[in-house]
Amino acid sequence: MGTVDTLNQTTTQTTSTERVTGADAVVRILLEEGVDMLFGYPGGAIMPVYDSLYDYREQIHHVLARHEQGASHAAQGYARASGKVGVCLATSGPGATNLITGLADAQIDSTPLVCITGQVPSGLLGSDAFQETDVIGISMPVTKWNYQVTRAEEIPEALAKAFYLARSGRPGPVLVDITKDAQFEEFDFEYKKCTSIRSYVEKPALDLAKVEEAAELINNAKRPYVLFGQGVILAHAEKEFKAFIEKTGIPSAWTIMGLSALETDHPLNVGMLGMHGNYGPNLLTNECDILIAIGMRFDDRVTGNLSKYAKQAKVIHMEIDPAEIDKNVKTDVAVLGDAKESLQELIKRVKPNSHEEWLQRFRDCDKQEHEKVIQDELYPTSDILSMGEVIRLINENTGGDHILVTDVGQHQMVACRYSKFTQSKSNITSGGLGTMGFGLPAGLGAALGAPDRTVIAVVGDGGFQMTLQELATIYQTKAKVKVLLLNNEFLGMVRQWQQLFFDKRYSATEMINPDFQQMVKGFYIPTNKVTKREELEAAVKEFIEFDGAYFLEVMVGKENNVFPMVPSGSGVAEIRLE
Amino acid sequence: MVPLEQEFTITAYTENHVGLLHRLTIIFTKRKINIESLTTSESEMEGVHRFTIAVTETEEVIQKVVKQIEKQVEVLKAGYYKREEVVQQELALYKIPTESLTNSLEVELIVREHNARFLTIEKDFVVIEKAGYRRETVALFEDLQPYGINEFVRSGRIAVARQEYGLGKQVKELLGEEVDG
Ligand SMILES: Cc1ncc(C[n+]2csc(CCOP(=O)(O)OP(=O)(O)O)c2C)c(N)n1
Numbered sequence: 001m002g003t004v005d006t007l008n009q010t011t012t013q014t015t016s017t018e019r020v021t022g023a024d025a026v027v028r029i030l031l032e033e034g035v036d037m038l039f040g041y042p043g044g045a046i047m048p049v050y051d052s053l054y055d056y057r058e059q060i061h062h063v064l065a066r067h068e069q070g071a072s073h074a075a076q077g078y079a080r081a082s083g084k085v086g087v088c089l090a091t092s093g094p095g096a097t098n099l100i101t102g103l104a105d106a107q108i109d110s111t112p113l114v115c116i117t118g119q120v121p122s123g124l125l126g127s128d129a130f131q132e133t134d135v136i137g138i139s140m141p142v143t144k145w146n147y148q149v150t151r152a153e154e155i156p157e158a159l160a161k162a163f164y165l166a167r168s169g170r171p172g173p174v175l176v177d178i179t180k181d182a183q184f185e186e187f188d189f190e191y192k193k194c195t196s197i198r199s200y201v202e203k204p205a206l207d208l209a210k211v212e213e214a215a216e217l218i219n220n221a222k223r224p225y226v227l228f229g230q231g232v233i234l235a236h237a238e239k240e241f242k243a244f245i246e247k248t249g250i251p252s253a254w255t256i257m258g259l260s261a262l263e264t265d266h267p268l269n270v271g272m273l274g275m276h277g278n279y280g281p282n283l284l285t286n287e288c289d290i291l292i293a294i295g296m297r298f299d300d301r302v303t304g305n306l307s308k309y310a311k312q313a314k315v316i317h318m319e320i321d322p323a324e325i326d327k328n329v330k331t332d333v334a335v336l337g338d339a340k341e342s343l344q345e346l347i348k349r350v351k352p353n354s355h356e357e358w359l360q361r362f363r364d365c366d367k368q369e370h371e372k373v374i375q376d377e378l379y380p381t382s383d384i385l386s387m388g389e390v391i392r393l394i395n396e397n398t399g400g401d402h403i404l405v406t407d408v409g410q411h412q413m414v415a416c417r418y419s420k421f422t423q424s425k426s427n428i429t430s431g432g433l434g435t436m437g438f439g440l441p442a443g444l445g446a447a448l449g450a451p452d453r454t455v456i457a458v459v460g461d462g463g464f465q466m467t468l469q470e471l472a473t474i475y476q477t478k479a480k481v482k483v484l485l486l487n488n489e490f491l492g493m494v495r496q497w498q499q500l501f502f503d504k505r506y507s508a509t510e511m512i513n514p515d516f517q518q519m520v521k522g523f524y525i526p527t528n529k530v531t532k533r534e535e536l537e538a539a540v541k542e543f544i545e546f547d548g549a550y551f552l553e554v555m556v557g558k559e560n561n562v563f564p565m566v567p568s569g570s571g572v573a574e575i576r577l578e
Numbered sequence: 579m580v581p582l583e584q585e586f587t588i589t590a591y592t593e594n595h596v597g598l599l600h601r602l603t604i605i606f607t608k609r610k611i612n613i614e615s616l617t618t619s620e621s622e623m624e625g626v627h628r629f630t631i632a633v634t635e636t637e638e639v640i641q642k643v644v645k646q647i648e649k650q651v652e653v654l655k656a657g658y659y660k661r662e663e664v665v666q667q668e669l670a671l672y673k674i675p676t677e678s679l680t681n682s683l684e685v686e687l688i689v690r691e692h693n694a695r696f697l698t699i700e701k702d703f704v705v706i707e708k709a710g711y712r713r714e715t716v717a718l719f720e721d722l723q724p725y726g727i728n729e730f731v732r733s734g735r736i737a738v739a740r741q742e743y744g745l746g747k748q749v750k751e752l753l754g755e756e757v758d759g
Contacts, residue, residue, distance in 0.1 A: 136597055141604050145651045146597070165651060198753065199593050199654045323645040 017190045022152030023048035023183040029159045037061045039071040043091025046118030048183035066469035070441040072102020076111045077445030080428045088115040093131030103173045104142040108432030112171035121181040122150040135177045144172030152185035164194035169202040170321045204336035213333045214316045215349035223358045224250045225288035230257035231295015238424045240343035249354035253281035255296045260426035270362040274302040275566045276413040280365030282572040292316045295339045298328040308571025372577040384557040387414040393540040395420045402454040407439030407463035410492040413562045415458045437466030447481040456482045462491045471523035485553040496561045520551045527551040581636040587737045588631040590656040591749040605646045615734030632735040657745045666737035670715035672706045678725035692718045
């Protein structure tokens, strides 16, 4: 049967054979995989599946996004907030191509997504039929795996593999494209979940000798330093991670994807890495003697110029994906495997320690950063409102148990820098792709994926206008997402670069915006707008306390900048405080 | 110090899966690496395919590329060899006019000297076949050129490791098959 390999799977579950259509099989499989919510948009080539969904509308809630890109970002937000696989449905051609940005985003940020697209009937494949595109070809570079189904009987194995691959190992997006005739075709349905594929290594086996080596280095280190990424969250290793740093007393800094894996106020949490990260975490990267990277991939936004990155340090890299080892930074000890298992073994072998003097260095840097940047950002003395003070007020009003979803730009950097978190899986952002338009739909998905938590989507006036039609989806689904628009009437981040590196030539970055208040009212969502500091505190309080979706617009400084900054091409130690 | 580019042969044992060729070539396209030749065929194991990819690059880049190849879901095992670590061959076909044979013995001599052979002799053309290293197939091309080459084709590189077992042994172990010897 096809080329989906039967040999590769172990049976864990069997339903008795029954004759059903391919479309019906798709929906039954979604149920078997525990899907109770999916995000999508109908169209000709996926109509049979939509027709089947109608029969199961009590069990599976379909969220009708207003654009397939919105559906894929919403599914990402849902997946990141809930820890489950996000599922998207789209029709062939334009429906499928609209998903691509979300797939690329999910691929680089390791978010588990299963996308199911309809395709023209198999007899028309390759004929440039109406709404035919080579979705397999187009999505290949941005998926962990994809597969085209042309016969109904291939559906169970293809989807079983899809779910298994999306959620196992290093998670990622997968896509299954199903021709319309395969959706109509009847076959003897039987479902087995996939638990292994012979050519696929879920996670490398832990090599205890490497753990020993790492422990030895850590035990002898004078200035050890931990960098943690999303790998800690994906491996559910938050507890082990904390135990490890507490036992060894090692200062730890996060990548934007690792944010919230460790509570912000933890004494060993020294802050954010990277281009707009904190001063100490960047500067002291070039002073540590051992650099311990856990579940992060040394993205260039984190490392800056590689030839000036941590050259003095021995590097320990704990990572699930072998292809990440030595990709950007040369490793001295690579501990391959799942972060949870690796940390469990490592904790047994490290000696209790504290690195007070070394930690004090971070605190000293923090003090400098406070004086030069943070104080004025959080408590500005001018009349102009800052992004930072809005985020401070959010912290004060939520107590840190909220989920922060951000779009891309200055507001993203400010929100991530200053938000305080008390629990994991609280920060949802487009880290690797930097996708404007991510915030609003991802916020919608997060609110649906974690209905008991307060979800705040922080967006800029630029990115908001890329996917704002999803306000309609928010209204229709009653998702309790709170949208905070930090409006600087500029494509702020680009304007900042133009100011600093292009001689203030503000080419195509000024935005003459619509009346957002009127517009949001048109989507029946309660709104408020703040232009003066006196109004801010009460407005933020109401924003947080309101039970339901709410839109708050704050007019912030038009030409405020985000500092510190590691200019691109510079080394991390060349971080600028002003 | 500029890292040295050299000739590498990448080998990948894979499932036979539609689209895998595309997935593998993307890895090269993304890094703007030119594939010199690529051949794919069944391997010594039933149902397992083998890709042989020839590239000139630095070893550091090749290591990263191989990891990316091995990361693909349908790839069982991937590895790379330096030039001296493989026994490699290419196959070349040369089509020349039959009249160049009838006029003199020279072509026959050339074919014999190069250890090539006539694959077919037709009324208007003959086809000569030569297996060997790239430099050998090129040498024959140059010698035949004066007689007029109507068509010429060369296969991609195929190669096996210069050791008792290559990567295939690991693949067999992975699949839990008996490795004889
Ligand atoms: C889809 C997309 N297009 C372009 C960019 C480049 N880009 C990065 S930040 C930015 C400006 C964002 O402006 P805005 O949404 O107003 O947020 P601000 O920086 O002002 O907070 C742009 C254009 C991008 N990241 N994504």
